[in-house]
Amino acid sequence: xxxxxxxxxxxxxxxxxxxxxxxxxxxxxxxxxxxxxxxxxxxxxxxxxxxxxxxxxxxxxxxxxxxxxxxxxxxxxxxxxxxxxxxxxxxxxxxxxxxxxxxxxxxxxxxxxxxxxxxxxxxxxxxxxxxxxxxxxxxxxxxxxxxxxxxxxxxxxxxxxxxxxxxxxxxxxxxxxxxxxxxxxxxxxxxxxxxxxxxxxxxxxxxxxxxxxxxxxxxxxxxxxxxxxxxxxxxxxxxxxxxxxxxxxxxxxxxxxxxxxxxxxxxxxxxxxxxxxxxxxxxxxxxxxxxxxxxxxxxxxxxxxxxxxxxxxxxxxxxxxxxxxxxxxxxxxxxxxxxxxxxxxxxxxxxxxxxxxxxxxxxxxxxxxxxxxxxxxxxxxxxxxxxxxxxxxxxxxxxxxxxx
Amino acid sequence: xxxxxxxxxxxxxxxxxxxxxxxxxxxxxxxxxxxxxxxxxxxxxxxxxxxxxxxxxxxxxxxxxxxxxxxxxxxxxxxxxxxxxxxxxxxxxxxxxxxxxxxxxxxxxxxxxxxxxxxxxxxxxxxxxxxxxxxxxxxxxxxxxxxxxxxxxxxxxxxxxxxxxxxxxxxxxxxxxxxxxxxxxxxxxxxxxxxxxxxx
Amino acid sequence: xxxxxxxxxxxxxxxxxxxxxxxxxxxxxxxxxxxxxxxxxxxxxxxxxxxxxxxxxxxxxxxxxxxxxxxxxxxxxxxxxxxxxxxxxxxxxxxxxxxxxxxxxxxxxxxxxxxxxxxxxxxxxxxxxxxxxxxxxxxxxxxxxxxxxxxxxx
Numbered sequence: 001x002x003x004x005x006x007x008x009x010x011x012x013x014x015x016x017x018x019x020x021x022x023x024x025x026x027x028x029x030x031x032x033x034x035x036x037x038x039x040x041x042x043x044x045x046x047x048x049x050x051x052x053x054x055x056x057x058x059x060x061x062x063x064x065x066x067x068x069x070x071x072x073x074x075x076x077x078x079x080x081x082x083x084x085x086x087x088x089x090x091x092x093x094x095x096x097x098x099x100x101x102x103x104x105x106x107x108x109x110x111x112x113x114x115x116x117x118x119x120x121x122x123x124x125x126x127x128x129x130x131x132x133x134x135x136x137x138x139x140x141x142x143x144x145x146x147x148x149x150x151x152x153x154x155x156x157x158x159x160x161x162x163x164x165x166x167x168x169x170x171x172x173x174x175x176x177x178x179x180x181x182x183x184x185x186x187x188x189x190x191x192x193x194x195x196x197x198x199x200x201x202x203x204x205x206x207x208x209x210x211x212x213x214x215x216x217x218x219x220x221x222x223x224x225x226x227x228x229x230x231x232x233x234x235x236x237x238x239x240x241x242x243x244x245x246x247x248x249x250x251x252x253x254x255x256x257x258x259x260x261x262x263x264x265x266x267x268x269x270x271x272x273x274x275x276x277x278x279x280x281x282x283x284x285x286x287x288x289x290x291x292x293x294x295x296x297x298x299x300x301x302x303x304x305x306x307x308x309x310x311x312x313x314x315x316x317x318x319x320x321x322x323x324x325x326x327x328x329x330x331x332x333x334x335x336x337x338x339x340x341x342x343x344x345x346x347x348x349x350x351x352x353x354x355x356x357x358x359x360x361x362x363x364x365x366x367x368x369x370x371x372x373x374x375x376x377x378x379x380x381x382x383x384x385x386x387x388x389x390x391x392x393x394x395x396x397x398x399x400x401x402x403x404x
Numbered sequence: 405x406x407x408x409x410x411x412x413x414x415x416x417x418x419x420x421x422x423x424x425x426x427x428x429x430x431x432x433x434x435x436x437x438x439x440x441x442x443x444x445x446x447x448x449x450x451x452x453x454x455x456x457x458x459x460x461x462x463x464x465x466x467x468x469x470x471x472x473x474x475x476x477x478x479x480x481x482x483x484x485x486x487x488x489x490x491x492x493x494x495x496x497x498x499x500x501x502x503x504x505x506x507x508x509x510x511x512x513x514x515x516x517x518x519x520x521x522x523x524x525x526x527x528x529x530x531x532x533x534x535x536x537x538x539x540x541x542x543x544x545x546x547x548x549x550x551x552x553x554x555x556x557x558x559x560x561x562x563x564x565x566x567x568x569x570x571x572x573x574x575x576x577x578x579x580x581x582x583x584x585x586x587x588x589x590x591x592x593x594x595x596x597x598x599x600x601x602x603x604x
Numbered sequence: 605x606x607x608x609x610x611x612x613x614x615x616x617x618x619x620x621x622x623x624x625x626x627x628x629x630x631x632x633x634x635x636x637x638x639x640x641x642x643x644x645x646x647x648x649x650x651x652x653x654x655x656x657x658x659x660x661x662x663x664x665x666x667x668x669x670x671x672x673x674x675x676x677x678x679x680x681x682x683x684x685x686x687x688x689x690x691x692x693x694x695x696x697x698x699x700x701x702x703x704x705x706x707x708x709x710x711x712x713x714x715x716x717x718x719x720x721x722x723x724x725x726x727x728x729x730x731x732x733x734x735x736x737x738x739x740x741x742x743x744x745x746x747x748x749x750x751x752x753x754x755x756x757x758x
Binding site: 181255267 | 421435438440443447503510533541
């Protein structure tokens with residue numbers, strides 16, 4: 001009803017003057033640490049320490065303790081042999097769909113719904129995302145996340161994204177689906193489009209990280225490096241090419257708080273339940289579809305068709321077509337399937353990077369449709385171009401290094 | 405004022421990261437996601453509260469700094485406000501950053517909707533030696549002002565009691581009260597009944 | 605209270621210096637300048653790049669932070685730096701111990717699932733990486749500092 005912003009602020013000041021009194025405040029420990037963790041000189045070492053802790057605990061708990069320590073023994077030593085023996089007639093279609101390869105020695109190779117499907121879901125990805133979400137929740141609730149965003153601001157500035165844009169990206173490391181929704185906090189269409197595209201392309205999700213750590217532990221570092229470089233390079237290009245304004249985003253850094261145990265437990269349970277109800281069926285479905293496509297000869301046909309592109313341009317075996325199809329449903333499944341294809345370690349790096357970038361998984365895709373169908377078309381165009389260019393570039397780098 | 409058996413809609417509005425979702429969960433027992441960074445809520449969450457004979461539908465609105473929407477989350481906030489013209493607005497303030505919250509509160513007040521104000525994060529304000537006089541704010545604004553700490557559920561029950569006392573505030577009355585006059589006896593008297601010693 | 609405070613500063617500086625030295629030594633060994641070194645219960649050098657170099661880098665930074673804050677650790681800026689340095693060394697030491705625990709709960713190759721109790725405890729025999737050796741010292745300083753600030757001591 002016609003107050004100008006200035007008049008309103010005048011009124012605000014008058015009210016505040018009447019009602020708010022500031023005492024002599026001593027800086028609390030949280031304030032002191034809060035300040036030190038955003039200043040680059042002390043903040044960057046802190047970020048290095050936090051990332052170390054994140055990765056170390058992730059690897060120790062999910063990889064070493066649960067999967068290597070117990071799940072592999074359980075599935076490969078007991079479950080797989082039992083299934084192979086108990087399921088009737090090994091030559092049949094249903095045996096192939098549910099149990100997979102009768103001669104397989106590990107649950108990765110078998111690739112049946114009840115062997116690989118259960119193993120990937122519960123043996124590898126569940127422990128990985130559980131511990132990942134736990135640490136993510138601690139970062140969210142303590143208030144460290146926005147501080148990380150402030151630190152990254154300097155780097156992101158160069159590629160035309162500002163400060164807060166990194167929060168969706170960090171959330172995307174847990175799962176891309178909520179990250180796509182989180183781009184709503186960005187101001188302009190341009191910013192949202194860039195961030196959504198970069199998310200879909202270069203941010204691997206927790207499930208994918210977990211399985212990568214398990215099946216290709218030596219190449220994870222390289223894959224992440226390539227994804228990071230891709231993020232920066234294509235972010236830079238997109239921010240130059242896409243029309244629209246890109247205003248500064250101011251970050252409100254909240255005070256540090258001790259995460260509340262009840263809240264952490266609740267979020268952890270919600271996210272884990274989300275995985276069990278949404279992701280596990282997709283892993284199963286993915287195996288079923290890929291197996292059927294194998295049986296009908298579609299994948300063989302597609303592999304031959306795409307062979308020139310895959311072998312000459314990307315430098316990976318044509319068999320990677322199958323995993324790439326599976327990647328549309330679940331990226332973790334695709335990486336698991338990839339690990340059974342014989343190839344050199346550089347080909348493996350290329351293939352894993354391709355799986356990450358080539359298309360968002362179906363859940364992320366659905367979320368992107370909801371957020372803006374028209375932009376999605378543009379995003380897919382960008383996606384196709386980036387996959388072709390970047391896949392070729394990685395191959396070229398490999399040739400230059402003499403490893404491809 | 406309104407039929408007590410009707411279900412009243414309450415919109416919870418406020419700046420990002422003032423604890424709207426935490427307060428929302430406390431009021432409704434719902435499961436809205438709570439984090440310590442601005443912009444956690446980007447969508448609409450609904451919950452229900454029964455208090456005495458009243459039944460309320462409470463909507464957790466994404467955080468906004470002002471009603472001139474600048475990002476998609478703020479657009480959602482303004483849209484919800486527009487589609488619920490009869491709703492009571494519960495403006496949630498961060499007691500350590502009262503000013504920017506008041507700015508939004510005034511914008512809401514200008515729209516003429518019945519309002520109630522929750523002064524959240526009183527625990528942090530206390531740690532920072534910031535004293536906010538809720539009773540005085542209530543007197544000046546002419547709407548119920550309740551001090552709360554969502555994390556420990558302090559003041560939440562009182563807030564729930566106060567929802568039905570929500571008032572339409574009058575800007576000119578606020579102005580004259582700020583100037584030391586007490587013109588608008590009606591509104592003040594009506595609100596005096598709701599405040600009492602309860603509003604710490 | 606002058607004397608004990610001075611002492612606390614010296615202890616903090618010493619631990620900080622030790623952290624810088626150990627961390628730097630670790631990185632030098634990785635860079636191939638020296639072979640692995642064992643000093644008492646501490647082993648310098650390790651199997652993988654991540655724990656070895658990245659972790660050591662953080663230990664060095666933590667040590668530098670403690671050194672920088674030691675001189676005025678009873679005032680606000682120094683206090684924060686020391687606490688942050690302690691936290692960084694604590695993070696590396698803590699996660700290293702956590703890794704050790706995770707490695708040794710399951711049995712190694714074989715039919716059994718769980719490690720034997722003696723096998724589990726045996727895995728915690730020295731030598732330790734530097735961050736683990738520094739951990740108790742850092743923790744003592746951190747706790748004393750935090751408690752001291754809470755009741756305004758020193």
